Amino acid sequence: MINPAYDAQIRTWIDAHRDEILEELMTLMRVPSIRSEPLPGAPFGAECRRALEASAQLFEKLGFAARTEYDRGYTLATYGESEKTIGLFGHADVVPVGDGWIYTEPFTPLVKNGYLIGRGGADDKAGVVIAAYVLAMFRDLGLPVKSRLLACAGSNEETGMNDIQAFVANEACPDIAIVPDGDFPCSLGEKGKLIMWAESDTPFTAIRSFGGGLSTNVVLGEVDVTIAPNAALEAQLREKIAGDSDYTLTAAEDGTLHLHVKGLSGHASWPVGTVNAGAKAAALLCECDALPESDRAILATVRDYVTDPFGTGSGIAHEDPRFGRLSAANGLMEVKDGKLRLSMDTRYGTTMPSEELKNKLRTVWGSRGWSLPSLESREAFHVDDNSPVPELIRTICADITGVDRPCFRMSGGTYSHYLPNGFSCGVSLTAKGATLGEAAGSDALTFPEGHGSVHQPDESLEIEGFFTALRAIAHTVLQCDELLQN
Ligand SMILES: [Zn+2]
Structure with a gap:
């Protein structure tokens, strides 16, 4: 069960920061971070480096010192001190834009009928923003976590994952890693x-x-x-x-x-x-x-x-x-x-x-x-059958939405493939699930076939679902912290 007292605080905090959070997400989305020719200090191209700079600026703006490893392709910030660490990972690189955008230019984010439309919003700059704002929220609210929190943004997820492999090779890996770059509740493995x-x-x-x-x-x-x-x-x-x-x-x-x-x-x-x-x-x-x-x-x-x-x-x-x-x-x-x-x-x-x-x-x-x-x-992988984390996330999602959805196995890959104790979840949580269009307010956009999802033209993020995802992930961190302290 989610803690109702903390939930009230979390919701109030998110409501007070909605506009700011969306603005910061749109700032990241304006960087056309498609992989291009390597340059010194920019192994995945100038724009992927710029996306790292923009992510680091977000960490700094929120009051967290960022360490950016340009040659390895990631930037990170931490909050708190502890032997145990809970990591939150997102990626700031995107796939190419494709043709036939209807609502906006790919790197000119647009808010329309409850959606945020633009390349990289849902996949996965929302994940970077969630990582950054979970740290800010826990600090502002003084939520009781004993673990150190780590936020990390990468820049090579879409084309080889050299960034996360370099992270694993060069950094102390978190005890639990949450990767908001898929669907809720939680992936049990990847093909x-x-x-x-x-x-x-x-x-x-x-x-x-x-x-x-x-x-x-x-x-x-x-x-x-x-x-x-x-x-x-x-x-x-x-x-x-x-x-x-x-x-x-x-x-x-x-x-x-x-x-x-x-x-x-x-x-x-x-x-x-x-x-x-x-x-x-x-x-x-x-x-x-x-x-x-x-x-x-x-x-x-x-x-x-x-x-x-x-x-x-x-x-x-x-x-x-x-x-x-x-x-x-x-x-x-x-x-x-x-x-x-x-x-x-x-x-x-x-x-x-x-x-x-x-x-x-x-x-x-x-x-x-x-x-x-x-x-x-x-190779394919699946998470440890005995890990309590997938069930924990599933229960949080069910508490918040009133709909109990099972954990699942993914066809796509995320950083959780390389991170020990890594679990991928979503960036948008709605009552019916994370699926595009199911949010279905009466004025919800209906995207034509081939539009609106990740990697498609008019990639979109359901905004309410995004804030609910931030709330669910905050509870996930709280409960993972309890797990680590026991
Ligand atoms: Zn992704």
Whole structure:
């Protein structure tokens, strides 16, 4: 049970700081912290460094001395002194913006109908702000914690997690780490993740370019194909795509064909309902016999292996008793030296060892004449079955919302993967859960398909849910402190 006296104090404090907290979150969101070229003191690019500076400024502004390790990619601040530490971790880097934002520019945060819209608000600058303000709240209210509190903001979560690995290698790890970067109540583990690049051994003959995508972990939403002049092919394509606005075909003056195909993007970790634009373009072109046979053979593999994001086509489908279905989604495609290259992001449970999966992948892609120049994996993990922390967070969420939701296993990865005793929870807690749109006030925004969630255009954070998350995490810290003192 949450302590009602502390809860009253916490709620009053949050109400008094709402505007300030939102302002600070928007300040962080204005930094376009997408990974870019490394620079001295900025291994993940200038804007990721700026996001660390902005996070450190927030810690300092709230009265906590920040220590920023630019080369390692994180900044941290602490409150209190104790042998035991409770850590709160968020990340200030973001995924690329993508196309088709409707409500605002990606780095111009907008408050609209109860949502805060902008890249990085929900994922995961809200987590950084929660970490900072939990420290401020505990100090201001003098809440009785014996543990030292640590707030940490990273800048490489989305593209490799080198930041948190450097933290674990160089810092004393907290006794319990809370990572608000997922969903409530609490994740019991995370799927393994394998990022692979596949390359066709045969170069294209007629196709000059075939590419698109934002990052390996975002399903390829739009693809552009350029093809050498070919009147018969143009006629076949025009007939097949007539009346379908997902396809645009143009011919340049010299006859060069340009085909643009739209699919439906989404997060690679759970690609339900997504449509891969590259596979869709490949399927279309495979039906056109005016395209040279060898080009069609290359595209047939894309059609067969990439269309279904759960590995059915390539024969790697797998069901894990704890984690459920394996997923395998393509994010990037490009042509290099005439050869088609594509990325695959595969997520799987603890009963699928990475080495076994790699061998399967080499076999199935190899049988079609493709090489796998790069295969990088991180094993699945699940939290200690005996840890009381997940139950503790679940009970707090149920007390606050009146709805008891079970803990779950995640498809995505968070810092909790690397942090001993790390537990990821959400940044927005609502009565019905953390799911977007379920907050459903009468004037709640309805986002079109493919908009509004993390990694999508119009990424949004439900504002009431965010403040409730801050409240729930404050109670989590109080109760974790009791655990550590016993
Ligand atoms: Zn995140």
